[in-house]
Amino acid sequence: MEPETFAPTAPEGPNVARVYDYFLGGAHNFPADREAAARVIETWPQIRDTTRVNRLFLGEAVRFLAGEVGLRQFLDIGSGMPTMGNVHEVAQQVTPDACVAYVDHDPVAVAHSQILLASNPKALAVEADLARPEEILTHPEITGLLDLSQPVGLLLVAILHFFPDDTDPQRLVASLRDALPAGSYLVLTHATGDGQGRDVADAAEVYRRTTAPFQLRDRDQVTGFFDGTELVEPGVVLLPGWEDDRQRRATTAAGRLPVYAGVGRIR
Ligand SMILES: C[S@@+](CC[C@H](N)C(=O)[O-])C[C@H]1O[C@@H](n2cnc3c(N)ncnc32)[C@H](O)[C@@H]1O
Secondary structure: OOHHHOOOOOOOOOOHHHHHHHHOOOOOOOHHHHHHHHHHHHHOOOHHHHHHHHHHHHHHHHHHHHHHHOOOEEEEEOOOOOOOOOHHHHHHHHOOOOEEEEEEOOHHHHHHHHHHHOOOOOEEEEEOOOOOHHHHHOOHHHHHHOOOOOOOEEEEEOOHHHOOHHHOHHHHHHHHHHHOOOOOEEEEEEEOOOOOOHHHHHHHHHHHHHOOOOOOOOHHHHHHOOOOEEEOOOOOEEOOOHHHHHHHOOOOOOOOOOEEEEEEEEO
């Protein structure tokens, strides 16, 4: 489906959700997004594999939570475009009664999601900002679908690197975590420069200049987002390999992509 169906006038500048959609091979993007994406790809060709593997991890984590853990509700913040491997598709395949609330601050991503979800009574998409977690937690559509007094899968996948330290992302994550009951889970991925060449840092700089604020973080910093949770084996690891490592109960960090991933059980 062409994005023009939803937004008759092309937006002025590139946008994170649509640039990401382009990396994933989707059709929901405009020339400004493709130009910004091309600049990042030029600096760092691995970005496409990275976004796809990140998306695969998201699916694996949701399958684990819906299947092995038995979660029935998911809050996906920074959900992006309704592209391959949507959370509700994965979760409802495991358990048809799973409810999913998608949240993004990009109106185009939300409009696409709402169209896709129109016939699904157990999934919805709302426009809200992670910078104001209390608005997410009290949003009437979200609280109408999810019972936030019961365990929830909180998904913050490939979003926190858009929050520089001066926006205090630790506090934002903590306020969501503290509002959810024990037995909820936090699923998170985050871009890193650990073990990478200069190209990843250069790509982050291009991203910052052309698209949005962007901050790489190291393993300790990413692990810090899991404060107040018990990490599921294998802990915070570089992708790909979370699922394999989980099966083997062992971690190997060599030759991985510049994205940390982890799942933690909220205490
Ligand atoms: C890289 S995409 C990740 C999409 C999806 N979570 C995934 O991993 O496949 C990041 C998404 O976060 C959204 N985003 C960025 N800042 C946000 C904010 N402050 N509040 C809500 N969403 C935000 C962007 O619009 C974009 O859709």
